[in-house]
Amino acid sequence: PARPALCLLAEFADAASLLAANPDATTISIEEPADGTKSQRGRQQEPGREEDDELLGTDDSDKTELLAGQKKSAPFWTFEYYQTFFDVDTYQVLDRIKGSVFPVPGRNFVRLYIRSNPDLYGPFWICTTLVFAIAVSGNLSNFFIHLGKPTYHYVPEFRKVSIAATTIFAYAWLVPLALWGFLMWRNSKVMNIVSYSFLEIVCVYGYSLFVYIPTAILWIIPQKVVRWVLVMFSLCLSGSVLVMTFWPAVRDDNRRIALATVGAIILLHALLSVGCLAYFFDAPEVDFSAPIVPAHNGTTLIKAQ
Amino acid sequence: FAGLADVSISEDIPVEGEISVPVGSHSPDEDYSTLDEPVKDTIMRDLKAVGKKFVHVMYPKKSSALLRDWDLWGPLVLCVSLALMLQGGSADSKEDGGPQFAEVFVIIWFGAVVITLNSKLLGGTISFFQSLCVLGYCVLPLTVAMLVCRLVLLAGSGTVSFIVRLIVVMAMFGWSTLASTAFLADSQPPNRKALVVYPIFLFYFVISWMILTFTPQ
Numbered sequence: 001p002a003r004p005a006l007c008l009l010a011e012f013a014d015a016a017s018l019l020a021a022n023p024d025a026t027t028i029s030i031e032e033p034a035d036g037t038k039s040q041r042g043r044q045q046e047p048g049r050e051e052d053d054e055l056l057g058t059d060d061s062d063k064t065e066l067l068a069g070q071k072k073s074a075p076f077w078t079f080e081y082y083q084t085f086f087d088v089d090t091y092q093v094l095d096r097i098k099g100s101v102f103p104v105p106g107r108n109f110v111r112l113y114i115r116s117n118p119d120l121y122g123p124f125w126i127c128t129t130l131v132f133a134i135a136v137s138g139n140l141s142n143f144f145i146h147l148g149k150p151t152y153h154y155v156p157e158f159r160k161v162s163i164a165a166t167t168i169f170a171y172a173w174l175v176p177l178a179l180w181g182f183l184m185w186r187n188s189k190v191m192n193i194v195s196y197s198f199l200e201i202v203c204v205y206g207y208s209l210f211v212y213i214p215t216a217i218l219w220i221i222p223q224k225v226v227r228w229v230l231v232m233f234s235l236c237l238s239g240s241v242l243v244m245t246f247w248p249a250v251r252d253d254n255r256r257i258a259l260a261t262v263g264a265i266i267l268l269h270a271l272l273s274v275g276c277l278a279y280f281f282d283a284p285e286v287d288f289s290a291p292i293v294p295a296h297n298g299t300t301l302i303k304a305q
Numbered sequence: 306f307a308g309l310a311d312v313s314i315s316e317d318i319p320v321e322g323e324i325s326v327p328v329g330s331h332s333p334d335e336d337y338s339t340l341d342e343p344v345k346d347t348i349m350r351d352l353k354a355v356g357k358k359f360v361h362v363m364y365p366k367k368s369s370a371l372l373r374d375w376d377l378w379g380p381l382v383l384c385v386s387l388a389l390m391l392q393g394g395s396a397d398s399k400e401d402g403g404p405q406f407a408e409v410f411v412i413i414w415f416g417a418v419v420i421t422l423n424s425k426l427l428g429g430t431i432s433f434f435q436s437l438c439v440l441g442y443c444v445l446p447l448t449v450a451m452l453v454c455r456l457v458l459l460a461g462s463g464t465v466s467f468i469v470r471l472i473v474v475m476a477m478f479g480w481s482t483l484a485s486t487a488f489l490a491d492s493q494p495p496n497r498k499a500l501v502v503y504p505i506f507l508f509y510f511v512i513s514w515m516i517l518t519f520t521p522q
Binding site (some may be wrong): 079080089125132139 | 428496520
């Protein structure tokens, strides 16, 4: 009498394993049109755009779209859900950092490096490092600037760490949020070929802030010209990463809105950089004489101020 | 079954006695007896455990004792003493002074929690409190450095004292980082070790910075 029940159980087990296999197949066919057909439509519509980012790694992007559909399936209250945002290896993080510091013209950072695997490790730790780099460098720079003065007493200026942290984390999270909301809104009006998820935008912004870390350390050099050259240089590098990422997302829109969006992105980035320089680093004294320091990009500047 | 058919229990053999399960050498007896032991024994046992872990930190061999029997007494003592020693510098801070007690406390504990979460999110197999325990105990070299710095500052605060302090703090920073990675690195997936070690480096760097920039009024 027990045997038929056992047979039924075995059949159920087989059926369950088949069903377990099937949802994957079903998932694939459901998930694909959401992300894949958009890029496919783009390819069919715009064959002439050589600089088109979708051309890059087409097969891979299809495959990674499929994999992405299977990946983030844990409910958001479990720990595994958040582990999917840290699913990166060391070499991947280093590649993404390299891609943000040496932007290749015409290559989209998101498509090339992130490939549907946005991570939160990079943005978070780059922001934290930047906070401490700015605070420590600012403190050191002020120390060297005021060193010879008799009335100067060194203070560690620990308050500035919390101010730097608030500023940088607010920038790295609120600006992507606003940009994502704006792009979603425009997407509802104008069908854009390229659209980014919120996490991908956070990822791009986080990695683009990396170049400010060596910039902040080099800002210790108490020369006005050196500092401003560094500002321009780092703004070019990280700004170009952002522009090359977001230009494809807005170029199908009204020309003026597209230009205004990209302009706003660059303006906010510049404001962050200049604001940090102005607040955390005291201005070098006018009559501060220093030896000739070769500037960051190789030209020698003469100091005799 | 056949051979036992003619076994019979005679009425002469008493079937009585005690059925008692032989108690295992450790668990139930000691648990009960720790209620009766003198308070000094209880405290000394915990102190010995803490002291043993301190020794493990100063001579970091790959032993699992630090990980297995985690406790947070040592980290608490170290954190409080470090935060207390970082006081007294620019206490009447009209401008930005050194970190306040609460700031040091928050940085150490919040930083340790964030690093633990980071390593767990990256797929580490260590448990939450074990990681907190290791990170807290590895603050010991930096606490020693703080003590040395305060003593050196009593002697004077010129360039020589700064160089001495710099060397001591850098050595202790390296020791802390190496000790904690020796304990924590094994529990990480192999191709993500650097991703886990870097935040630990940053954590001890910030603490070292606070120690190095301590200036008494």
